[in-house]
Amino acid sequence: MAQQVRGVVARAKGEAVSVETITVPDPGPGEAVVAVQACGVCHTDLHYREGGINDEFPFLLGHEAAGVVESVGEGVTDVAPGDFVVLNWRAVCGVCRACRRGKPWYCFATHNAAQKMTLDSGEALSPALGIGAFAEKTLVHSGQCTKVNPAAKPEVAGLLGCGVMAGLGAAINTGGVGRGDSIAVIGCGGVGAAAIAGANLAGATTIIAVDIDDKKLQWAKEFGATHTVNSRENDAVEAIQQLTDGNGADVVVDAVGRPETFRQAFYARDLAGTAVLVGVPTPEMTIELPLIDVFGRGGATKSSWYGDCLPSRDFPMLVDLHLQGRLPLERFVSETISLDKVEEAFHRMERGEVLRSVVVL
The missing domain is CATH 3.90.180.10 (Medium-chain alcohol dehydrogenases, catalytic domain)
Known part of the structure; x- marks a missing residue:
């Protein structure tokens, strides 16, 4: 009835x-x-x-x-x-x-x-x-x-x-971040904070949080960020490179979804690194990149749908990790x-x- x-x-x-x-x-x-x-x-x-x-x-x-x-x-x-x-x-x-x-x-x-x-x-x-x-x-x-x-x-x-799986999966499933890797996360709201938590869970050793809001950067530290960058005050790409021996991060996650933040993600990754777009852009947004840079930098640019998750596999595992005190x-x-x-x-x-x-x- x-x-x-x-x-x-x-x-x-x-x-x-x-x-x-x-x-x-x-x-x-x-x-x-x-x-x-x-x-x-x-x-x-x-x-x-x-x-x-x-x-x-x-x-x-x-x-x-x-x-x-x-x-x-x-x-x-x-x-x-x-x-x-x-x-x-x-x-x-x-x-x-x-x-x-x-x-x-x-x-x-x-x-x-x-x-x-x-x-x-x-x-x-x-x-x-x-x-x-x-x-x-x-x-x-x-x-x-x-x-x-x-x-x-x-x-x-x-x-x-939704949000936690999207961010965590963007780092682990889509970006493939692992033990000893470096990662930068641009945008530290719910999805970005989850990407940081995922990177910490996966064993990344350099976890860089980027945002224009100091409150969100403080939240990012609570989820495992090892460094923070206020991109209103500092050039995000330069700061990420400085924190990674001048190379750029192995994985950069754009959790904002704007042309300017995706451009930052593209140029802040190491050669052969991975840029991941998980922030959702609006339909009118476009981006233009020099094709020689796309070719010359190698690596990958990926979009992440729902953190590339398989709910039947990932949800029970992540709940168990939470109950163990690890997430x-x-x-x-x-x-x-x-x-x-x-x-x-x-x-x-x-x-x-x-x-x-x-x-x-």
């Missing part, structure tokens, strides 16, 4: 969000209803509200979530009612050309629920990243539910669902809030006052 619950909805571009009654249908084949316990406030949700993703309003916001499976539809065998899960927005299909090549983290046909959640009026909602977890309950494809150790607190486990996920949680405080949390995020506000239900 369909259920009515409270959820945070963006009705129109640029308008303040509102808490409204939404209808969650019973799960159909391959679907699951999840009772959401916590959901992080991610910049992507703000992009949805501002019309920066698409114009398929109204949106049911929220996607960085953990909770308990309440019910499943026909044919679901990978999760069961009562399972504690982190939600993901790239449920792999297993049959597309990327999956068949053994690279499911690039899956080109990821799954979402077939049914729609709706407003009281019957108007269909577009769930953010196919999840819509600023709600007491949400309907997703069962493949979007990744079972993890229930000993983890929901407000920290859920952060793996300080709790440090990302700046505050916990209720559903009706999401709009205020957006403003605090825009002002750079928090790493993550987390809605707890």
